[in-house]
Amino acid sequence: SLDLKAKLLENATHMSYHRSAQHGGPARQSSSTVMHVVHEKGKLITALDQLNHEKRQAPMVLFVEADEDHVAHQDGTSHFLKMVYVHEGYDQRCPGRFSIKEPVYVTGEYPGPIGTEELWRTVKDLIDAKYQGEPNQFFLAGDGANWIKAGADFLPNCTLVYDKFHLKKTCQQAAVGIPGNIGLILMQGCLQGERKYLEDYFQVRLSDPQLRMTERKTIQQARTRIRSNWSSIKANTDSSFHGCSAEGHISHVLSERFSSRPMGWSQAGTDSLSQTRVFVMQNGHVLEKLNMVNQKIQKTKRKIRVDDRISVLFKADQEKYASAVNGAFVALKRGQGRMWQRALMRGHGDPWGYPSVK
Structure with a gap:
């Protein structure tokens, strides 16, 4: 859960991964779990979050x-x-x-x-x-x-x-x-x-x-x-x-x-945890920050789904209108369209009164 990840990340700013896992709650966590949380969630906290x-x-x-x-x-x-x-x-x-x-x-x-x-x-x-x-x-x-x-x-x-x-x-x-x-x-x-x-x-x-x-x-x-x-x-x-x-x-x-x-350490660990440590020392709330990021992600996903549905409807309408245009063009080719096209190519003028092209 997000609150457990926030607690593990906050603990890791002032204690080892092993001790952070022990203080995560009643469920037993591993040091690797804390490391993955630090690498995944720690990078979401930036210097601008101090403001x-x-x-x-x-x-x-x-x-x-x-x-x-x-x-x-x-x-x-x-x-x-x-x-x-x-x-x-x-x-x-x-x-x-x-x-x-x-x-x-x-x-x-x-x-x-x-x-x-x-x-x-x-x-x-x-x-x-x-x-x-x-x-x-x-x-x-x-x-x-x-x-x-x-x-x-x-x-x-x-x-x-x-x-x-x-x-x-x-x-x-x-x-x-x-x-x-x-x-x-x-x-x-x-x-x-x-x-x-x-x-x-x-x-x-x-x-x-x-x-x-x-x-x-x-x-x-x-x-x-x-x-x-x-x-x-x-x-x-x-x-x-x-x-x-x-x-x-x-x-x-x-x-x-x-x-x-x-x-x-790894660079991912030091980069993520050092800025998070500063954020916590500046009285920042990790869970509140992660909730805000999660809400933005969900809002973006909903927008993408709406855009996808609009694209599907637009594509269906586009195919319908394309079929109608193609049908009209075929009908034109079968009828008078052939007559004025042949007239222009042979130089006999336009059957509807327009001058011929020389």
């Missing part, structure tokens, strides 16, 4: 944050499970704790360049469906990955931000082999725009003959990331930017279900 109110006026600034989780697949490979969320800023609940205002989420694997384009088009459609008008500015924050930078092509007046969490991690890698807090000093230099100081530091470190090969490679990678994201690093100091919480969202929304324990 449960009319359009609201777009704020002056919208914040877009993006990151990915590394999820193990059944074939032994690791795939990116991406997440992008849009919000209107932060509210401080208590000292040191904040919540984001009006968040909406888009998540899934979206592999390759085509998947990246589809992801950002979905984000843009979600923004257009939620807001009237365009904000004056977008801030797009993340770890500087190419798929995140591609979002700037879809968001007008967009400022890319290399978030402080990944900047701190990169600066710590740049300080490998040196004790103390040199990583924090490098991070402060990046935020203050002291590029010459950073370049001098890398030049001295990489010219050290005693530097081990692994350390050299780590430092070179850190230098490349800082260079390629320099303008995005400086954007952290913009007075309108409030920070980035993407890493915490990945841990809470995705990693807790998809990568915190040894599991093997």
Whole structure:
């Protein structure tokens, strides 16, 4: 039944397929049953289902944050499970704790360049469906990955931000082999725009003959990331930017279900269940959504059946009129039609008074 499928799907968003089957009801279900429900019904829930109110006026600034989780697949490979969320800023609940205002989420694997384009088009459609008008500015924050930078092509007046969490991690890698807090000093230099100081530091470190090969490679990678994201690093100091919480969202929304324990997934499973998990966390009702989809399907089927009956009646009428026309044409050929056709072909004029064709 549809209510059992909805319960199994909702349970699977926060527990394993096996436990979801055990909590499905008095009838014993299997893990495979839950998997089939996730693949079949989970894909019906989209990012737009998070919107449960009319359009609201777009704020002056919208914040877009993006990151990915590394999820193990059944074939032994690791795939990116991406997440992008849009919000209107932060509210401080208590000292040191904040919540984001009006968040909406888009998540899934979206592999390759085509998947990246589809992801950002979905984000843009979600923004257009939620807001009237365009904000004056977008801030797009993340770890500087190419798929995140591609979002700037879809968001007008967009400022890319290399978030402080990944900047701190990169600066710590740049300080490998040196004790103390040199990583924090490098991070402060990046935020203050002291590029010459950073370049001098890398030049001295990489010219050290005693530097081990692994350390050299780590430092070179850190230098490349800082260079390629320099303008995005400086954007952290913009007075309108409030920070980035993407890493915490990945841990809470995705990693807790998809990568915190040894599991093997398929793309169909991660795509369907990740967006459904977000839907449930946004207080969405799975059974209500599946009922709406089922009603639309039944309405479409009824329309098709009516169209089929109309087509059958039209075909019967068409055949009846075709038979009448064919009969009239045969009668015409047997009578005077033959006379004027022969007259035109022989050039003797028309027996009814029309001039002949030369």
